[in-house]
Amino acid sequence: MPRIKVIIPAYNEEHSIANVINDIPKIVDEVIVVNNNSNDETAxxxxxAGATVLTETNKGYGFACLKGLDYIAAHSEKPDIIVFLDGDYSDYPEELSKLVKPIIDDNIDLVIGARTKxxxxxxxxxxxQVFGNWLATFLxxxxxxxxxTDLGPFRAIKYQKLLDLHMEDKTYGWTVExxxxxxxxxxxxIEVPVKYKQRIGVSKVSGTIKGSIFAxxxxLGWIFKYSIKK
Incomplete structure (x- = not known):
């Protein structure tokens, strides 16, 4: 089996984080939770629940993901696949096996968990969220x-291919970048259809007008930025 590591950015997810970790299949080598300046019992x-917990005081989804990657880079044994998963329990972590299967069996580089209707x-x-996903993917x-068809955060990617992308976004543009x-x-x-349920707690992005507009x-800034580069 390939070495698989999971990175979970988490901000105030004390009521859901253990559920997420416990439902991750045992094929995973390590679960890394990046505590993104939480003020509750998330860490x-x-x-x-058995996760490796890192602390990132700079608030932002991208900041947390980059922290997880820095941690992995500092260790001599590197993974083959990285899976990103939210800490709010809206995804079904047990479906991780479905996401990594196209990478293992068909040598696909990137797999997006598509939250189909x-x-x-x-x-x-x-x-x-529905409109934003439609607009972004349409563009x-x-x-x-x-x-x-989706910018779903539940995704798997070959580790070396991820490094080659030179990710830089610090906030909510991480997925589209x-x-x-x-x-x-x-x-x-490839996209793999995944189940999706109501999250535990209130979303920090789509749960507020300010967060939705900012995200x-x-x-859109990333999409049009690449249009100019093209």
Whole structure:
């Protein structure tokens, strides 16, 4: 089996983080929770559940993901596959096996967990999330010929291919940056339909108008930035 590590950015997810960790398949070599300046028991509960816990005081999804990658880079034994997963229990961690299968069996570089309508629990995605995903993927298809239908955070990628992307976004543009750079570098990719349910707690992004607008502007900024480069 390939070596698989999971990175989970987490901000105030004390009620959900243990559930997420406990449902991750045993094929995973290490679960890394990046405590992103939480002021609750997220870190404590993650440690109890068996995860490696890192601390990133700079708030931002990208900051947390980069912290996890820095930790991995500092160790001599490198993984083959990195899986990104949210800490709010909206995804089904046990479906990780489905995400890594195309990489293992078919040598695919990047796999996105697509939150298809048929598999989504009612009201698990806000109207602004649904519209934002549609708009972003429509623009990516129109401008770059992409086949993406979602910017879902539950995803798997070959470790070396991820390093080659030279990820830099510190906030909510992390997912779209990865997909845009994968297109630019002509990585092979596929979407795998995954189930999705209502998260535990309130979303820090889509749960507020300010968060939704901020995330939307960052995502659109990345898309049009690549249009100019092209």
């Amino acid at each position: 404590k509960n993650a440690i109890k 048929a598999l989504r629990e009612p009201h698990s995605m806000t109207p602004q 990516m298809k129109f401008m770059y010929g992409a086949r993406f 990865m997909q845009l750079k994968a297109l630019k570098q002509k990585l092979s990719y 939307g502007l960052i995502i």
